[in-house]
Structure formats: C-alpha cells, structure tokens
Amino acid sequence: MxxxxxxxxxxxxxxxxxxxxxxxxxxxxxxxxNSDEILLPLSMSGPIKLDELIKEIKTKDYYKGYDEQTLQWMTNLGDKYVYMTNDSFVIMNQADAKKIPMEIVTDVYITYNIKCKLIESHPLGNTKYPKNVQYVHDVKYINQDITYFEV
Incomplete structure (x- = not known):
C-alpha cells in the first residue's frame, strides 16, 4: 500500500x-x-512639450479641421513629450524621451529609429497635412540614420 x-x-x-x-x-x-512592439523613425525635431503642440494645432491654419476628440484626448494625457515622424506625432513620457540621444547638427538630417509599445493611436483629423497621433511607452533606442546634405 x-x-x-x-x-x-x-x-x-x-x-x-x-x-x-x-x-x-x-x-x-x-x-x-514582442508582437506588440512597433518600429518608428523619429525626425530631428523634438522633443517638444505636448501642451506646445496642442497650442500650435489650435492656432495654425495648416491644422484647420483637426478632430476635437483627438485634441481633447491629447490634452488629457498631461505632461508628455512629442517627437515627429513623416506621418505622425509620437507622444511619450519624459523618461522615454530621455532615452533618445538628440543632437543639434548642421548639414545633415538625422532619423532616430526606436522600438516601442503602442498604447493608443488617433487620427488628427481632416487637416491640410493629415497625421496620426500615437501614444507610446517602453521606448528603446535602436540607432540613427544620417543623411548628408550636398552643398
């Protein structure tokens, strides 16, 4: 037994x-x-504070036709930072923004490649230059691409 x-x-x-x-x-x-991670190429212009972008969207003609709900959603995100891509605004917190080594240079254009997790995305609306607004977190800097301007 x-x-x-x-x-x-x-x-x-x-x-x-x-x-x-x-x-x-x-x-x-x-x-x-990491199926929920996306790759994004960020432009040299950034980061800017989210509230500065919101003010610009409200006042500049080329943003005329913006989606009020998207702008309200952006406002509710609070103290965040924004980078740009060719077709979107990428919003993140300060800790993630600090992971991207921005440089001030002349005669070149730098694209910063990151990997991150997309939290939420909204269209900016029917503007002259349509863009998506992407809220991301857990940013990982991958590398940078440098394009030299010919003089």
Missing amino acids: DKKIIIILSVILLVGNLSIAYAMNNDLKVEDT
Missing part, C-alpha cells in the same frame, strides 16, 4: 512540474516575440 501512495504522489509531482515548466516556457515565447 505504501508503494501505491509513493507512485501516485510521484506521478502528481511529475505532472505538476511538467505543467509549471510548460507554462513558464509558454510565457517566455510570448515575451520574446
């Missing part, structure tokens, strides 16, 4: 350990793929 109990307990422990090992391995696979 004691052998049966030992065998049953051994099987239960083995199954339990296999289940835990499978669950841990499955979690690692999800983390390793």
Whole structure:
C-alpha cells in the first residue's frame, strides 16, 4: 500500500512540474516575440512639450479641421513629450524621451529609429497635412540614420 501512495504522489509531482515548466516556457515565447512592439523613425525635431503642440494645432491654419476628440484626448494625457515622424506625432513620457540621444547638427538630417509599445493611436483629423497621433511607452533606442546634405 505504501508503494501505491509513493507512485501516485510521484506521478502528481511529475505532472505538476511538467505543467509549471510548460507554462513558464509558454510565457517566455510570448515575451520574446514582442508582437506588440512597433518600429518608428523619429525626425530631428523634438522633443517638444505636448501642451506646445496642442497650442500650435489650435492656432495654425495648416491644422484647420483637426478632430476635437483627438485634441481633447491629447490634452488629457498631461505632461508628455512629442517627437515627429513623416506621418505622425509620437507622444511619450519624459523618461522615454530621455532615452533618445538628440543632437543639434548642421548639414545633415538625422532619423532616430526606436522600438516601442503602442498604447493608443488617433487620427488628427481632416487637416491640410493629415497625421496620426500615437501614444507610446517602453521606448528603446535602436540607432540613427544620417543623411548628408550636398552643398
């Protein structure tokens, strides 16, 4: 009878350990793929404070037709920083903004490539130059591309 109990307990422990090992391995696979991360090329212009961009959107003619709900959402984000891409404004907190090594240079154009997690995205609206507004976090600086201007 004691052998049966030992065998049953051994099987239960083995199954339990296999289940835990499978669950841990499955979690690692999800983390390793980083399927929710996106790559973004940021322009040299930035960061600017979000409230400065909001003021500009409200007052500049080329933003005429902006979406009021998107602007209200941006206002509710609070004290954040903004970088630009060709087709979007990228909003992040100060800690993430500090991860991007911005340089002031002449005769070149630098594109800063980052990887980050997209929290939320909204269209700016029916403006002259339409852009999306992307709120991101967990920014990782990848590298930079330098384009030299010919003189």
